[in-house]
Amino acid sequence: MGFLFALPFAMGASGYWLAERLADEGILDLNAAKAWERDLSMQRQELQQIRKQTDQELEALTLKLAELQAKLLRLDALGERLVDVSDLQGEEFDFSALPAVGGPELAAGGTIGGPGVLGEAYQSPEISQVLDQLAERINSREQQLEVLDDLMSANKLSSDTFVAGRPITKGWMSSRYGKRSDPFTGRLAWHAGVDFAGKMGSDIVSVAAGVVTWSAPRYGYGNLVEVNHGNGYKTRYAHCKELKVKVGDIVRKGDVIAIMGSTGRSTGPHVHFEVYKNGRTVDPAAYIHRKPR
Incomplete structure:
Protein backbone atom coordinates (compact mmCIF):
# COMPACT_ATOMS: atom_id res chain seq x y z
CA MET A 1 0.00 0.00 0.00
CA GLY A 2 2.95 2.37 0.70
CA PHE A 3 4.21 1.59 -2.78
CA LEU A 4 0.96 2.90 -4.29
CA PHE A 5 1.24 6.03 -2.17
CA ALA A 6 4.86 6.78 -3.24
CA LEU A 7 4.47 5.76 -6.85
CA PRO A 8 2.73 8.90 -8.21
CA PHE A 9 5.31 11.21 -6.59
CA ALA A 10 8.24 9.16 -7.93
CA MET A 11 6.72 9.12 -11.40
CA GLY A 12 6.04 12.86 -11.26
CA ALA A 13 9.55 13.78 -10.16
CA SER A 14 11.34 11.48 -12.60
CA GLY A 15 9.01 12.49 -15.42
CA TYR A 16 9.60 16.21 -14.83
CA TRP A 17 13.38 15.66 -14.66
CA LEU A 18 13.40 13.58 -17.85
CA ALA A 19 11.22 16.08 -19.74
CA GLU A 20 13.49 19.01 -18.76
CA ARG A 21 16.61 17.11 -19.79
CA LEU A 22 15.18 16.07 -23.16
CA ALA A 23 14.00 19.62 -23.83
CA ASP A 24 17.43 21.10 -22.94
CA GLU A 25 19.14 18.69 -25.31
CA GLY A 26 16.76 19.51 -28.15
CA ILE A 27 15.41 15.97 -28.35
CA LEU A 28 11.94 17.05 -27.20
CA ASP A 29 10.37 20.45 -27.85
CA LEU A 30 8.91 22.50 -25.01
CA ASN A 31 5.23 21.92 -25.97
CA ALA A 32 5.72 18.17 -26.07
CA ALA A 33 7.46 18.32 -22.69
CA LYS A 34 4.55 20.26 -21.18
CA ALA A 35 2.04 17.80 -22.68
CA TRP A 36 4.03 14.97 -21.16
CA GLU A 37 3.98 16.71 -17.79
CA ARG A 38 0.19 17.13 -18.05
CA ASP A 39 -0.21 13.40 -18.81
CA LEU A 40 1.98 12.51 -15.86
CA SER A 41 -0.05 14.84 -13.60
CA MET A 42 -3.29 13.15 -14.71
CA GLN A 43 -1.79 9.73 -14.11
CA ARG A 44 -0.67 10.84 -10.66
CA GLN A 45 -4.24 11.97 -9.86
CA GLU A 46 -5.63 8.67 -11.15
CA LEU A 47 -3.19 6.73 -8.97
CA GLN A 48 -4.18 8.80 -5.94
CA GLN A 49 -7.84 8.08 -6.70
CA ILE A 50 -7.08 4.36 -7.06
CA ARG A 51 -5.22 4.42 -3.74
CA LYS A 52 -8.18 6.13 -2.05
CA GLN A 53 -10.63 3.64 -3.55
CA THR A 54 -8.42 0.71 -2.56
CA ASP A 55 -8.21 1.98 1.03
CA GLN A 56 -12.01 2.28 1.16
CA GLU A 57 -12.51 -1.23 -0.23
CA LEU A 58 -9.97 -2.65 2.21
CA GLU A 59 -11.73 -0.93 5.11
CA ALA A 60 -15.09 -2.31 3.92
CA LEU A 61 -13.65 -5.83 3.57
CA THR A 62 -12.13 -5.65 7.04
CA LEU A 63 -15.47 -4.59 8.49
CA LYS A 64 -17.24 -7.40 6.62
CA LEU A 65 -14.70 -9.91 7.91
CA ALA A 66 -15.33 -8.78 11.49
CA GLU A 67 -19.11 -9.08 11.00
CA LEU A 68 -18.79 -12.60 9.60
CA GLN A 69 -16.53 -13.68 12.46
CA ALA A 70 -19.00 -12.29 15.01
CA LYS A 71 -21.87 -14.11 13.28
CA LEU A 72 -19.91 -17.37 13.33
CA LEU A 73 -19.22 -17.01 17.05
CA ARG A 74 -22.94 -16.43 17.75
CA LEU A 75 -23.90 -19.47 15.66
CA ASP A 76 -21.35 -21.65 17.46
CA ALA A 77 -22.57 -20.49 20.88
CA LEU A 78 -26.21 -21.07 19.93
CA GLY A 79 -25.45 -24.51 18.52
CA GLU A 80 -23.54 -25.63 21.61
CA ARG A 81 -26.36 -24.36 23.84
CA LEU A 82 -29.01 -26.24 21.84
CA VAL A 83 -27.01 -29.45 22.01
CA ASP A 84 -26.63 -29.00 25.79
CA VAL A 85 -30.38 -28.58 26.43
CA SER A 86 -31.44 -31.38 24.05
CA ASP A 87 -31.07 -35.13 24.39
CA LEU A 88 -29.13 -35.38 21.13
CA GLN A 89 -25.61 -36.76 20.86
CA GLY A 90 -23.07 -33.96 21.17
CA GLU A 91 -20.58 -35.83 18.97
CA GLU A 92 -22.91 -35.37 15.99
CA PHE A 93 -22.92 -31.59 16.39
CA ASP A 94 -19.44 -30.50 17.48
CA PHE A 95 -19.58 -26.73 16.99
CA SER A 96 -16.07 -26.25 18.37
CA ALA A 97 -14.48 -28.19 15.49
CA LEU A 98 -13.86 -27.15 11.92
CA PRO A 99 -16.16 -28.75 9.33
CA ALA A 100 -14.77 -32.05 8.07
CA VAL A 101 -13.86 -31.84 4.39
CA GLY A 102 -11.89 -33.94 1.93
CA GLY A 103 -11.53 -35.27 -1.60
CA PRO A 104 -8.81 -36.23 -4.10
CA GLU A 105 -6.11 -33.69 -4.82
CA LEU A 106 -6.59 -32.07 -8.21
CA ALA A 107 -4.15 -30.04 -10.27
CA ALA A 108 -5.11 -26.69 -11.78
CA GLY A 109 -6.35 -28.42 -14.93
CA GLY A 110 -8.68 -30.65 -12.92
CA THR A 111 -6.67 -33.89 -13.27
CA ILE A 112 -5.60 -36.03 -10.33
CA GLY A 113 -1.86 -35.93 -9.75
CA GLY A 114 -1.20 -33.67 -12.75
CA PRO A 115 1.05 -30.62 -12.82
CA GLY A 116 -0.37 -27.37 -11.53
CA VAL A 117 -1.28 -25.98 -8.15
CA LEU A 118 0.08 -28.92 -6.19
CA GLY A 119 3.67 -28.06 -7.09
CA GLU A 120 3.38 -24.35 -6.41
CA ALA A 121 4.70 -22.74 -3.25
CA TYR A 122 2.18 -21.64 -0.62
CA GLN A 123 1.01 -18.04 -0.88
CA SER A 124 -0.89 -16.01 1.69
CA PRO A 125 -4.62 -16.04 0.87
CA GLU A 126 -6.29 -12.91 -0.38
CA ILE A 127 -8.90 -11.24 1.82
CA SER A 128 -11.60 -12.40 -0.59
CA GLN A 129 -10.44 -15.99 -0.08
CA VAL A 130 -10.57 -15.58 3.69
CA LEU A 131 -14.09 -14.20 3.40
CA ASP A 132 -15.13 -17.12 1.17
CA GLN A 133 -13.73 -19.66 3.64
CA LEU A 134 -15.49 -17.92 6.54
CA ALA A 135 -18.75 -17.85 4.58
CA GLU A 136 -18.41 -21.60 3.97
CA ARG A 137 -17.96 -22.21 7.70
CA ILE A 138 -21.04 -20.11 8.45
CA ASN A 139 -23.07 -22.04 5.87
CA SER A 140 -21.91 -25.30 7.44
CA ARG A 141 -22.95 -24.10 10.91
CA GLU A 142 -26.34 -22.95 9.62
CA GLN A 143 -26.93 -26.36 8.03
CA GLN A 144 -26.04 -28.06 11.31
CA LEU A 145 -28.46 -25.79 13.16
CA GLU A 146 -31.25 -26.54 10.66
CA VAL A 147 -30.77 -30.29 11.15
CA LEU A 148 -30.60 -29.82 14.92
CA ASP A 149 -33.80 -27.73 14.87
CA ASP A 150 -35.61 -30.40 12.81
CA LEU A 151 -34.55 -33.14 15.22
CA MET A 152 -35.55 -31.11 18.28
CA SER A 153 -38.92 -30.25 16.70
CA ALA A 154 -39.54 -33.92 15.92
CA ASN A 155 -38.59 -34.89 19.48
CA LYS A 156 -40.82 -32.14 20.92
CA LEU A 157 -43.78 -33.19 18.74
CA SER A 158 -43.31 -36.83 19.71
CA SER A 159 -43.12 -35.86 23.39
CA ASP A 160 -46.19 -33.59 23.24
CA THR A 161 -48.41 -36.16 21.49
CA PHE A 162 -47.29 -38.94 23.84
CA VAL A 163 -50.35 -39.81 25.97
CA ALA A 164 -49.21 -39.75 29.59
CA GLY A 165 -50.24 -38.26 32.94
CA ARG A 166 -53.40 -37.34 34.84
CA PRO A 167 -56.25 -35.26 33.40
CA ILE A 168 -56.51 -33.19 36.59
CA THR A 169 -54.26 -30.87 38.57
CA LYS A 170 -55.92 -31.69 41.91
CA GLY A 171 -58.03 -34.67 42.96
CA TRP A 172 -57.93 -38.44 43.38
CA MET A 173 -58.92 -41.57 41.46
CA SER A 174 -62.39 -42.62 42.64
CA SER A 175 -63.17 -45.47 40.22
CA ARG A 176 -61.03 -47.76 38.06
CA TYR A 177 -61.36 -49.25 34.57
CA GLY A 178 -63.28 -52.51 34.13
CA LYS A 179 -66.27 -54.23 35.73
CA ARG A 180 -67.91 -52.51 38.70
CA SER A 181 -71.27 -52.02 40.38
CA ASP A 182 -73.24 -49.36 38.56
CA PRO A 183 -73.74 -46.41 40.99
CA PHE A 184 -77.34 -45.92 39.79
CA THR A 185 -78.64 -49.49 39.35
CA GLY A 186 -76.31 -51.52 41.59
CA ARG A 187 -75.87 -54.08 38.82
CA LEU A 188 -72.51 -55.27 37.50
CA ALA A 189 -71.54 -53.04 34.55
CA TRP A 190 -68.55 -52.23 32.41
CA HIS A 191 -66.71 -48.98 33.20
CA ALA A 192 -64.78 -47.91 30.07
CA GLY A 193 -62.59 -45.32 31.80
CA VAL A 194 -61.38 -44.10 35.17
CA ASP A 195 -62.94 -41.43 37.37
CA PHE A 196 -61.06 -38.66 39.14
CA ALA A 197 -63.04 -36.92 41.88
CA GLY A 198 -62.21 -33.40 42.99
CA ASN A 228 -57.47 -36.78 18.85
CA HIS A 229 -53.71 -37.17 19.43
CA GLY A 230 -52.81 -39.00 16.21
CA ASN A 231 -51.18 -42.43 15.89
CA GLY A 232 -54.54 -44.02 16.68
CA TYR A 233 -54.94 -42.35 20.10
CA LYS A 234 -57.76 -40.16 21.42
CA THR A 235 -58.93 -39.24 24.92
CA ARG A 236 -62.30 -38.23 26.40
CA TYR A 237 -63.05 -35.98 29.39
CA ALA A 238 -66.66 -36.19 30.60
CA HIS A 239 -69.16 -34.66 33.09
CA CYS A 240 -67.57 -31.19 32.73
CA LYS A 241 -69.21 -28.14 34.23
CA GLU A 242 -67.78 -25.85 31.52
CA LEU A 243 -66.02 -26.49 28.22
CA LYS A 244 -62.98 -24.31 27.46
CA VAL A 245 -62.30 -25.48 23.89
CA LYS A 246 -64.25 -25.95 20.68
CA VAL A 247 -64.07 -28.44 17.82
CA GLY A 248 -61.01 -27.82 15.66
CA ASP A 249 -58.92 -26.22 18.40
CA ILE A 250 -55.32 -27.38 18.74
CA VAL A 251 -54.40 -28.08 22.35
CA ARG A 252 -51.03 -28.67 23.91
CA LYS A 253 -50.09 -31.08 26.66
CA GLY A 254 -51.27 -29.61 29.99
CA ASP A 255 -53.70 -27.08 28.47
CA VAL A 256 -56.90 -26.51 30.47
CA ILE A 257 -59.71 -27.84 28.25
CA ALA A 258 -62.64 -27.90 30.72
CA ILE A 259 -63.80 -27.28 34.28
CA MET A 260 -64.75 -30.16 36.59
CA GLY A 261 -68.47 -30.60 37.19
CA SER A 262 -71.21 -33.20 37.54
CA THR A 263 -73.22 -33.08 34.32
CA GLY A 264 -74.79 -36.11 32.69
CA ARG A 265 -74.90 -39.46 34.48
CA SER A 266 -72.89 -38.43 37.53
CA THR A 267 -73.18 -38.60 41.33
CA GLY A 268 -70.83 -35.71 42.10
CA PRO A 269 -68.01 -33.50 40.78
CA HIS A 270 -65.47 -35.61 38.90
CA VAL A 271 -64.02 -36.23 35.44
CA HIS A 272 -64.60 -39.49 33.62
CA PHE A 273 -61.40 -40.12 31.62
CA GLU A 274 -61.20 -42.54 28.69
CA VAL A 275 -58.31 -43.53 26.42
CA TYR A 276 -58.96 -44.97 22.95
CA LYS A 277 -56.37 -46.83 20.92
CA ASN A 278 -57.25 -47.68 17.32
CA GLY A 279 -60.94 -47.19 18.04
CA ARG A 280 -61.16 -49.30 21.22
CA THR A 281 -60.99 -48.29 24.87
CA VAL A 282 -57.93 -49.32 26.88
CA ASP A 283 -57.15 -49.06 30.58
CA PRO A 284 -56.11 -45.42 31.20
CA ALA A 285 -54.07 -46.50 34.25
CA ALA A 286 -51.26 -47.64 31.96
CA TYR A 287 -51.05 -44.11 30.52
CA ILE A 288 -51.66 -42.24 33.78
CA HIS A 289 -48.53 -43.78 35.31
CA ARG A 290 -46.56 -43.64 32.06
CA LYS A 291 -43.22 -41.89 32.29
CA PRO A 292 -43.31 -38.73 30.10
CA ARG A 293 -40.86 -38.55 27.20
Missing part, protein backbone atom coordinates in the same frame (compact mmCIF):
# COMPACT_ATOMS: atom_id res chain seq x y z
CA LYS A 199 -63.49 -29.99 43.83
CA MET A 200 -66.23 -28.46 41.69
CA GLY A 201 -64.61 -25.98 39.28
CA SER A 202 -61.17 -27.64 39.27
CA ASP A 203 -59.15 -27.61 36.05
CA ILE A 204 -59.29 -30.52 33.61
CA VAL A 205 -56.18 -30.70 31.40
CA SER A 206 -55.28 -32.50 28.20
CA VAL A 207 -52.83 -35.36 28.77
CA ALA A 208 -51.23 -34.84 25.33
CA ALA A 209 -51.23 -32.45 22.39
CA GLY A 210 -53.91 -32.93 19.76
CA VAL A 211 -56.99 -31.61 17.96
CA VAL A 212 -60.40 -31.25 19.62
CA THR A 213 -62.91 -33.46 17.78
CA TRP A 214 -65.87 -33.09 20.19
CA SER A 215 -66.84 -30.33 22.60
CA ALA A 216 -70.52 -30.49 23.48
CA PRO A 217 -73.06 -32.48 25.55
CA ARG A 218 -73.22 -36.21 24.77
CA TYR A 219 -75.65 -38.80 26.07
CA GLY A 220 -74.44 -40.32 29.35
CA TYR A 221 -71.28 -38.21 29.38
CA GLY A 222 -72.80 -34.81 30.10
CA ASN A 223 -70.51 -32.08 28.73
CA LEU A 224 -67.73 -33.93 26.92
CA VAL A 225 -64.38 -33.01 25.35
CA GLU A 226 -62.70 -35.44 22.97
CA VAL A 227 -59.13 -34.91 21.72
